Amino acid sequence: MKDILKRAGMVDYKPVITPVSSAKITDDVAVPSADPTQYRSLAGALQYLTVASLDLSYDVNLFCQHMHAATTTDWASLKRVLPYVKGTLNLGLxxxxxxxxxxxxxxxxxxxxxxxxxxxxxxFVVFLGSNLISWVCRKQRTVARSSTxxxxxxLDDxxxxxxxxVSLLHEIVISLASPPRLCCDNLGATYLCANPVFHACTKHIEIEYHFVHDEVAKKELEVQFIPTKDQLVDIFTKSLSSLRFNSLRDKLNVFASQPCA
Structure with a gap:
């Protein structure tokens, strides 16, 4: 993290408590960046950083979508995230x-x-007991015709x-007491996983996305609805207020490291 700040010339910048770059990056003002190589280098370094710093996932996902033709707007957005990196040097999972x-x-x-x-x-985020063990933020490959x-x-992902x-746990002889539970804050998607009648209205959805329905039918998975206020994954999909962002970060077990005794 310190090396990234040094390469960007932002070691002495004042840290901030949230990544403030989360405004949507658009292609409306396509002024090429003066140094696209530096943009790609820093965006790539931040991508590796998300292996441990999951709170950067949403912003880094946006930056990496513009690597092929970075603009001055992209560069300004990336630089607005680096002070957050400066302020979270002691955070970890x-x-x-x-x-x-x-x-x-x-x-x-x-x-x-x-x-x-x-x-x-x-x-999505996946917990084993109380520990976060897997997370992903990515853009979908095709345009969805509805929020459902x-x-x-x-949910399919x-x-x-x-x-x-589950297959990995079985290989090391660990059995689960109950089927894995998937939580989603969209009622339509929750019903679609369980009720095949809804498939008559969703024939346009690619076959591969009905994998989750088959797993629910076999009782290998359970899908349940949760209120939006209990949704932990909003930190990966949209811009959030500082209060909401920090609250979700804590719930994902990202805390300051404790000094050794």
């Missing part, structure tokens, strides 16, 4: 002993959130990840 071995996950999508191509951004479709596609994790 906390892993602790858990009494539970249940898998539960949260999935969310920002329908048509990209103003340039109207594609949605999806994200966008959320359904996001997390169901594939959870299925792989």
């Amino acid at each position: 906390r892993i602790s002993r858990s009494t539970s071995m249940d898998i539960h996950a949260y999935s969310a999508s920002d329908w048509a959130g990209d103003p340039n191509d109207c594609k949605s951004t999806s994200g 479709e966008a959320e359904y596609k996001g 997390v169901s594939a990840e959870v299925t792989w994790l």
